[in-house]
Amino acid sequence: MDMTVQPQSTLRPIDLGGVVLDTPVILAPMSGVTDLPFRRLARRLGAGLVVSEMIASWAMVRENDTTLRMAEVADAGGPNAVQLAGCDPDAMAEAARIAVRRGADMIDINFGCPVRKVAVGQMAGSALMRDEVAAARLLKAVVEAVSVPVTLKMRMGWDHQNLNAPALARIAQDVGIRMITVHGRTRQQFYNGVADWAFVRTVKDAVDLPVIVNGDILTVADARTALSQSGADGVMIGRGCYGRPWFLAQVAQALCHGTEVPDPDLESEKAIVLEHYGMMQEHFGPRPGLRLARKHVSWYSAGLPESAAFRAAFNRIETVEEALDAITAFYDRQIAQGAVRDPRQSRHDNAEQAHAA
Numbered sequence: 001m002d003m004t005v006q007p008q009s010t011l012r013p014i015d016l017g018g019v020v021l022d023t024p025v026i027l028a029p030m031s032g033v034t035d036l037p038f039r040r041l042a043r044r045l046g047a048g049l050v051v052s053e054m055i056a057s058w059a060m061v062r063e064n065d066t067t068l069r070m071a072e073v074a075d076a077g078g079p080n081a082v083q084l085a086g087c088d089p090d091a092m093a094e095a096a097r098i099a100v101r102r103g104a105d106m107i108d109i110n111f112g113c114p115v116r117k118v119a120v121g122q123m124a125g126s127a128l129m130r131d132e133v134a135a136a137r138l139l140k141a142v143v144e145a146v147s148v149p150v151t152l153k154m155r156m157g158w159d160h161q162n163l164n165a166p167a168l169a170r171i172a173q174d175v176g177i178r179m180i181t182v183h184g185r186t187r188q189q190f191y192n193g194v195a196d197w198a199f200v201r202t203v204k205d206a207v208d209l210p211v212i213v214n215g216d217i218l219t220v221a222d223a224r225t226a227l228s229q230s231g232a233d234g235v236m237i238g239r240g241c242y243g244r245p246w247f248l249a250q251v252a253q254a255l256c257h258g259t260e261v262p263d264p265d266l267e268s269e270k271a272i273v274l275e276h277y278g279m280m281q282e283h284f285g286p287r288p289g290l291r292l293a294r295k296h297v298s299w300y301s302a303g304l305p306e307s308a309a310f311r312a313a314f315n316r317i318e319t320v321e322e323a324l325d326a327i328t329a330f331y332d333r334q335i336a337q338g339a340v341r342d343p344r345q346s347r348h349d350n351a352e353q354a355h356a357a
């Protein structure tokens with residue numbers, strides 16, 4: 001096996017001023033997915049940075065209980081970013097102050113969310129990419145409100161006629177943003193088409209800031225290609241972590257140290273699924289925990305023999321004890337049979353359905 005990586009793919013630590021990302025391999029913010037249990041697990045397994053689900057600034061300012069729980073940070077031991085969305089600079093500034101008081105090491109601002117309610121209704125998310133003056137005012141307000149690094153996540157632009165990510169990146173740099181992540185799609189693409197990693201180079205060339213490339217990174221080879229096409233300083237991975245929170249560590253090991261790390265064997269995977277399930281019960285309580293964990297269990301089991309039947313039965317289970325028994329029995333059967341995962345049935349296939357949910 002080739003144990004080396006291409007020189008242009010070697011990642012180096014990123015110093016954001018006060019916060020250092022030792023391995024710039026970042027878990028993407030994903031509403032309904034990157035809750036605290038998932039972030040804790042990804043961190044424990046080797047993510048270089050974890051980012052909260054998008055938090056609405058107005059809800060944060062009202063100190064809404066559910067929102068504060070969403071913004072809770074993983075334990076000490078690595079940087080935690082809280083991502084904020086909103087259109088009112090004062091509310092965003094106040095929300096950032098609250099997040100930092102509650103332990104955030106970094107604040108990320110969302111200019112990427114294409115969801116209509118977020119993007120258009122309130123002029124937040126990717127809609128802010130259409131108004132560079134409002135965008136600058138908002139970014140500046142947050143940077144001035146907190147002493148921790150503030151970062152920005154955006155798409156390439158609203159549509160292919162308005163690819164203004166490089167211009168916005170310069171604006172962001174001027175007001176003190178420390179790092180920029182670009183998802184290589186436009187807002188109008190939603191999740192259609194493929195991420196344009198080469199476009200990210202135009203953002204990298206426009207600023208002196210670290211730039212992170214995001215979108216459609218599903219393998220270590222994808223991460224290498226995304227980095228060499230974009231010239232970016234790190235990668236952010238979302239759907240590629242569905243059912244495999246260890247993927248970030250595999251990418252980090254390959255791109256930072258040149259080491260190929262195999263997937264965990266089924267015994268280790270079973271332990272991770274049970275650990276994840278337990279964390280979700282603890283965090284959300286039995287009923288919501290049961291419901292919210294279903295998609296994760298479905299992603300973990302994808303590609304294993306008889307996983308469709310397992311998922312159908314699992315989704316009808318109503319108690320935590322039964323659920324734990326079902327996971328254990330499923331994996332024990334796979335282990336006893338020496339099962340091999342079918343790589344064609346990717347965990348990522350369900351991504352769009354999950355996002356629509």
Ligand SMILES: Cc1cc2nc3c(=O)[nH]c(=O)nc-3n(C[C@H](O)[C@H](O)[C@H](O)COP(=O)(O)O)c2cc1C
Pocket residue numbers: 028029030031032033052053054083110112113153183214215216217236237238239240351354355
């Ligand atoms: C279910 C889901 C929820 C998402 N929620 C957020 C979010 O809260 N904030 C954000 O900036 N992006 C969000 N995104 C976008 C991802 O962070 C990422 O930019 C996008 O999925 C492309 O990366 P990927 O191909 O590695 O998944 C979400 C994506 C998905 C699939």
